[in-house]
Amino acid sequence: MLESLSHHDIYEAALDDELFNTLPNRLAREIDVPSTIFIWLHPGDYREISAGTQAEANLDYNSFEGHDPWLAHGTDDKIGMGAFRLSNYVTPQELEKSEMYSEFIKKNRLDRYWCLGLMQSTRDGRVATAFHKGKTAGDFTDTELGLINRHVEDLGRLHVIRRELHRASIRKIAAADRSLLDDAPIFELDQQGRLLQMNGKAERLFRLHPLLAIDSKRTLRVRGAGKNAFHFAAAKATGARKSEARAMDLAQTRATDGRIIPKLRLNFLPRTDGGRKVLVIATTECADGMQNFFDSPQEKIMLTLRERDVLHGFIRGLRRDQLGHDLNLAMPTIDLHSANLRRKLGARTIAEAVAIALKHGLV
Incomplete structure (x- = not known):
């Protein structure tokens, strides 16, 4: 074991592209394996290699969609279970029959055979982390499994935050003078x-x-x-x-x-x-x-005549059935107007909608 990563080493990679891109290599060195890859699985099963130790081979992963036992077992049921050995699901004989192994790994002389997988979830889809050993190295040991499981929660939170920032087009949060940039609060x-x-x-x-x-x-x-x-x-x-x-x-x-x-x-x-x-x-x-x-400027809150009628009824303390009787409206219609009032006023409840309406002089 050449290096031990702290949880701060992982979190700091959330905001630094260089640190993020070198993180797979540092994880690989920690358990002395030749290859580690982060694969972001977008909705619709598009796979993106976001960082890895053997970048020259990463672009080929989408070519083996449906053919690769590693990718086939990156499923939702493995989210939350921690690191797992691929050999629990795929035999060496099945692996060696795969197109990816016979037409890609052997052909390109890549040092990938045994695999340790990790599946995690973010708001934008799943993230797979794959650790690889060569064929003669033997399968992953319990000790190596334990070392990776120390990082499971930190890696999960790293990917969640990093994908949040990507959605918001945030690449850096601080200038050279350490002042905070103004791309987001x-x-x-x-x-x-x-x-x-x-x-x-x-x-x-x-x-x-x-x-x-x-x-x-x-x-x-x-x-x-x-x-x-x-x-x-x-x-x-x-x-x-x-x-x-x-x-x-x-x-x-x-x-x-x-x-x-x-x-x-x-x-x-x-x-x-x-x-x-x-x-x-x-x-x-x-x-x-x-x-x-x-x-956006201050928004004018535009209510329809019926929405105002319903609002006035709630301010007077009327129940839904009383409002329906007074306005000659069915209950579903009262509920529709109530939902529109909450949406337009940015309120979670009718009581909160009434308070906002009174504050902004809508009655």
Whole structure:
């Protein structure tokens, strides 16, 4: 064993392309094998080699879709089980009959035969990690299996965060002077939740988001149901014994100035430079991205006449059946108008919709 990776070595690769591309090689060296590959399995089964130790061969993987026993066993049922030996599912005789082995591995004299697999899940699809040994090296030992399983959670969180950033077209988060770039809301906290630094988008997010606030001691406060989840994630990411990357979601809501804030994912990335810190990066699945939210002016909330009638009824304290009777509307129609009210007002409940409507003078 030539090298031992710490969990911070893995997390730091989330934000650094060079570190990410060299990570498979470092994992291979840790258990002294010739080949390790990260394969991102996109929806629709498109396979992308994102990093690997034998790059000259990686582009050929899609050519063996359906022919390769390794790829065929990269299935969802193996997510969460940790590292597994391919020999538990495929015999050496079956492997040697495969097109990939006979027409690719042997032909190109690649040192791949025994395989250790790892399947993990992200919001954008699965990630497979494959470790390979040569034919004469023998199958993977329990010790090697244990060494890789030490990294399973960290590798899973690495891929989740890295794919989140790719979706948001974020390649770097800091400039050469270590100031935070402004591609997405990014801020840094210490283990007590104090704000250490933030970029311009984070500052605007704090100003607009009704659930995020900074007190007089520059400690970030989270209101509502997400309070415990936020502080749990931040505490895990700044843990004294072992820090862990985390993520949490903030539901779509309406900003303090009336515009709609899309559903956000807060990605917590532990930092090692100068103490226990966590970098928090906000991303979104919204097709228009985060920039559309920041660029949009305050939105006017346009309600139809019937939506206003239903809203006034709820403000008066009427039940759904009473509203239906008064407005001569069926229950499904009342429910449809109620859903439209919640959507347009960025509310999760009718009570919250009523509060927002009163705040913005819609009644």
